[in-house]
Amino acid sequence: MGKETGVCGGMGASQHLCKDGFYSNGIQGGIVPVATGLAMARKFDQKRKISVVFIGDGTLGEGAIYEALNIVYEWELPLLVVLENNGYA
């Protein structure tokens, strides 16, 4: 509702946080292409920084992950993928 006191100024709820370079997304795997874009920005600005993304084992069926990882590989983007394998989805 855009309230000042809301999370992120009320423009997103718990699954859509954004602050100081941290972003979350409620769609499984959806944040990986976003992190890939951020990694591309890091490559262009040449500040030797990387992008980090966290996903779960239950999200490995999402095609967007593999499409993004192909781009990461082909364009040599600085992306670190952390996969939590907790055997639970």
Ligand SMILES: Cc1ncc(C[n+]2csc(CCOP(=O)(O)OP(=O)(O)O)c2C)c(N)n1
């Ligand atoms: C595209 C999509 N499909 C289904 C869901 C519903 N959903 C939310 S969490 C989840 C399981 C996630 O499993 P995992 O990535 O292993 O995370 P964990 O539950 O272990 O923290 C599902 C199916 C979703 N958020 N997005």
Ligand SMILES: [Mg+2]
């Ligand atoms: Mg899991």
